[in-house]
Amino acid sequence: MGNTVEVSDWIIFIGRFHPLMVHLPIGIIFAGISMYFLARKKKFSQMKSAIPFLMGAGAVSAVLSCIFGYLLSFQGGYDNEALNAHQWMGMALAIFAVLAYVSVVWKKTKRIVVLQSGLMVFLLVGLVYTGHLGGNLTHGTSYLTQYSPDPVRKLVGLPPKPVKRPPVTLLDSADIFLDVVSPMLSDYCVSCHNPGKSKGDLILSTYERILKGGENGPGVVGGNLAKSELFRRVSLSEHHDDFMPPEGKKPLSVEQKKLLELWIMKGAPDKGQMGNFEIDRDYLLAANKVLGLEGQGNNSLAKRVEPADSSVVASLNAKGYLIRTISGGSNLLDVSFLSNGNKESVNIEELLPIKDQIVYLSLGNLNLRDEDLEVIGQFENMVRLNIHSNPITDDGISFLGRLENLEVLNLYGTKIGDIGLEGLVLLQKLSRIYLWNTQVTPEKVGNLKAKHPDLEINMGEVSS
Numbered sequence: 001m002g003n004t005v006e007v008s009d010w011i012i013f014i015g016r017f018h019p020l021m022v023h024l025p026i027g028i029i030f031a032g033i034s035m036y037f038l039a040r041k042k043k044f045s046q047m048k049s050a051i052p053f054l055m056g057a058g059a060v061s062a063v064l065s066c067i068f069g070y071l072l073s074f075q076g077g078y079d080n081e082a083l084n085a086h087q088w089m090g091m092a093l094a095i096f097a098v099l100a101y102v103s104v105v106w107k108k109t110k111r112i113v114v115l116q117s118g119l120m121v122f123l124l125v126g127l128v129y130t131g132h133l134g135g136n137l138t139h140g141t142s143y144l145t146q147y148s149p150d151p152v153r154k155l156v157g158l159p160p161k162p163v164k165r166p167p168v169t170l171l172d173s174a175d176i177f178l179d180v181v182s183p184m185l186s187d188y189c190v191s192c193h194n195p196g197k198s199k200g201d202l203i204l205s206t207y208e209r210i211l212k213g214g215e216n217g218p219g220v221v222g223g224n225l226a227k228s229e230l231f232r233r234v235s236l237s238e239h240h241d242d243f244m245p246p247e248g249k250k251p252l253s254v255e256q257k258k259l260l261e262l263w264i265m266k267g268a269p270d271k272g273q274m275g276n277f278e279i280d281r282d283y284l285l286a287a288n289k290v291l292g293l294e295g296q297g298n299n300s301l302a303k304r305v306e307p308a309d310s311s312v313v314a315s316l317n318a319k320g321y322l323i324r325t326i327s328g329g330s331n332l333l334d335v336s337f338l339s340n341g342n343k344e345s346v347n348i349e350e351l352l353p354i355k356d357q358i359v360y361l362s363l364g365n366l367n368l369r370d371e372d373l374e375v376i377g378q379f380e381n382m383v384r385l386n387i388h389s390n391p392i393t394d395d396g397i398s399f400l401g402r403l404e405n406l407e408v409l410n411l412y413g414t415k416i417g418d419i420g421l422e423g424l425v426l427l428q429k430l431s432r433i434y435l436w437n438t439q440v441t442p443e444k445v446g447n448l449k450a451k452h453p454d455l456e457i458n459m460g461e462v463s464s
């Protein structure tokens with residue numbers, strides 16, 4: 001009924017009463033059926049006289065509901081398959097409601113009573129099922145389950161609620177499946193390959209099902225691109241009949257396909273940080289692009305430095321620093337501090353012995369002062385610096401002027417103002433800066449954006 005012909009407003013106006021109207025037959029028939037069964041008990045036998053009236057009213061309202069529903073279908077915009085199922089069930093139900101009415105006013109014989117009980121049970125089940133199909137049409141199939149708590153999800157066989165992933169800011173800590181592959185499939189494929197609608201018998205919303213594949217065998221075979229039907233489908237020519245997603249849907253980009261390939265070649269793991277795999281440069285570039293991390297230095301991160309003194313690293317670890325190399329073959333370090341609410345425990349000078357190795361430093365919300373930035377200003381290989389939510393001002397920011405490799409700077413929740421910002425834009429490689437909740441004025445930002453179109457200044461809008 002995906003009718004595109006102009007129909008009279010009256011048709012749709014009346015049709016839209018269908019969702020309201022259907023509650024009449026549901027309620028009335030339900031009451032009729034309950035009384036039908038209850039009336040067999042002596043205690044409730046006086047209900048018997050109400051049954052013909054209820055079943056009659058139920059049948060009439062069921063027929064009316066069908067008519068209203070039919071009018072509503074002219075509105076269009078429904079999934080045809082789902083609409084048809086609901087429509088035919090609804091019509092069948094109306095016919096059965098009429099039959100049920102006829103049977104209760106008909107002469108009683110033993111055989112009729114048996115038939116009649118069956119009819120009532122059937123009507124009851126049909127009522128619930130048709131109502132559910134109709135609900136799915138209006139609200140979508142995930143309406144009932146979307147907010148279901150985990151115990152309920154378990155009961156109905158749904159996977160536990162997915163935990164929202166924090167946005168990826170560092171390529172190395174991005175998860176190869178959870179941050180790279182899974183979001184891609186969710187965006188491009190899951191609309192047709194989900195538990196409610198599994199085209200080709202394929203579900204792409206869980207790791208297990210992705211591997212399992214559909215009617216033509218496994219979806220993904222770790223380490224084997226040729227046997228991975230999923231990969232074959234996305235890498236065909238776009239005009240090929242088997243190409244996925246089908247015609248009319250946005251295809252995966254070259255970079256996205258490369259990442260899918262990377263994941264499969266790394267054995268299609270269900271998780272694992274990018275930094276823990278040996279990954280060739282062109283895949284890294286693709287990942288940077290797909291994850292919106294471009295500008296996160298290529299040459300700055302290829303720098304050769306001596307490995308950090310392991311005893312220094314060990315003692316820093318013991319103090320609560322989290323220190324990792326940025327990738328397998330590199331001596332460059334990604335350093336952050338787990339504050340555990342203890343803001344006074346960082347003494348930034350402790351990091352000086354590894355200042356040449358640090359390229360990523362994350363020290364948010366640690367009560368850092370302007371003097372501390374004088375120390376950080378000596379970490380000249382720094383590429384990404386996150387010092388959000390610290391009481392630092394323009395005076396301190398001026399020390400960052402020596403960080404010539406700096407590409408991403410997060411200053412949200414600090415006291416930086418227009419003057420400090422002005423100084424920062426002199427940093428040649430700086431490509432992104434976060435300034436939400438600072439004293440920087442929108443005028444200044446507008447002004448700088450016009451002058452430096454390549455610099456992304458994020459004032460709190462959702463970042464890509």
Ligand code: HEC
Binds near residue numbers: 188189191241249252
């Ligand atoms: C618009 C709906 C739609 C979207 C979006 C879509 N598919 Fe499909 N897919 C289908 C249909 C329909 C079939 C079954 C017909 C066929 O095999 O070509 C199918 C079949 C498949 C199969 C074969 C399953 C088997 O074993 O037969 C794979 C693999 C597949 N899709 C992968 C994908 C991937 C990967 C994406 C996302 C990049 C995707 N699909 C997006 C509709 C879709």
